Amino acid sequence: xxxxxxxxxxxxxxxxxxxxxxxxxxxxxxxxxxxxxxxxxxxxxxxxxxxxxxxxxxxxxxxxxxxxxxxxxxxxxxxxxxxxxxxxxxxxxxxxxxxxxxxxxxxxxxxxxxxxxxxxxxxxxxxxxxxxxxxxxxxxxxxxxxxxxxxxxxxxxxxxxxxxxxxxxxxxxxxxxxxxxxxxxxxxxxxxxxxxxxxxxxxxxxxxxxxxxxxxxxxxxxxxxxxxxxxxxxxxxxxxxxxxxxxxxxxxxxxxxxxxxxxxxxxxxxxxxxxxxxxxxxxxxxxxxxxxxxxxxxxxxxxxxxxxxxxxxxxxxxxxxxxxxxxxx
Ligand SMILES: [Zn+2]
Numbered sequence: 649x650x651x652x653x654x655x656x657x658x659x660x661x662x663x664x665x666x667x668x669x670x671x672x673x674x675x676x677x678x679x680x681x682x683x684x685x686x687x688x689x690x691x692x693x694x695x696x697x698x699x700x701x702x703x704x705x706x707x708x709x710x711x712x713x714x715x716x717x718x719x720x721x722x723x724x725x726x727x728x729x730x731x732x733x734x735x736x737x738x739x740x741x742x743x744x745x746x747x748x749x750x751x752x753x754x755x756x757x758x759x760x761x762x763x764x765x766x767x768x769x770x771x772x773x774x775x776x777x778x779x780x781x782x783x784x785x786x787x788x789x790x791x792x793x794x795x796x797x798x799x800x801x802x803x804x805x806x807x808x809x810x811x812x813x814x815x816x817x818x819x820x821x822x823x824x825x826x827x828x829x830x831x832x833x834x835x836x837x838x839x840x841x842x843x844x845x846x847x848x849x850x851x852x853x854x855x856x857x858x859x860x861x862x863x864x865x866x867x868x869x870x871x872x873x874x875x876x877x878x879x880x881x882x883x884x885x886x887x888x889x890x891x892x893x894x895x896x897x898x899x900x901x902x903x904x905x906x907x908x909x910x911x912x913x914x915x916x917x918x919x920x921x922x923x924x925x926x927x928x929x930x931x932x933x934x935x936x937x938x939x940x941x942x943x944x945x946x947x948x949x950x951x952x953x954x955x956x957x958x959x960x961x962x963x964x965x966x967x968x969x970x971x972x973x974x975x976x977x
Pocket of ligand 1: 745839874875896
């Protein structure tokens, strides 16, 4: 089922209480969305499907029009999450890296339609970041819409200090209490694949920021871990134990899918001949995507299990604490 913002906040608290993290996949095509949801269903886990600007404008969704992409992406995820086959999977639909002049048009359109929102603050000053979060909170307030927000700060810029947590998260929370659910400080990871295992990664920073953000908000706040693709499994497990409740996964996911596609064409090239009896089933999108899903889904399941999410899907929906939709207090 597609979670609303209140249910999304409850899921983050559930993840913190049970010490698992929800895998958040940048699924950049309709087939990738299906694969991620099927993987979550196969191991009874909640999952986050997230989209960045490059996906909204990509050929599979808006083809240059981010708002069209936002509608198409939401329509697909909502239809799948409501389908009897997948209804038991708690699904969060999240906006990930949204930046540039269209940022507010996109996020205002996502407000009330998406489960949770974040924006890419990498080109913003701290004051602009706080103002952007404040603007979304004010919009939600004016429209009477519930909102669950992730706020980020310098996720690629080494380890953020706790003073950053006070000056960014603390100020945004004080200006508009109740909307933030996740905090994404720098903890020594980086976007991309990385090759050095991120020696500056600090699970102690994850724990310290989780504690400080929760103190500032007066409620449990989860850490959102960006740049997880190049991080070793043991560091990921340590991050989860320290309070990472959402782990973003993009680069490695893209590589897995593109490598599988490469293998499909390498092993089925001969069939792409007009005289071959199977040329049509090989040429169809379904031929490629079915092959890719066979390789990709087991890796998504592996990742969900690594983060401890397996088995928590129906448990979360059944434990009776999923609140009815309403705005923050
Ligand atoms: Zn990110």
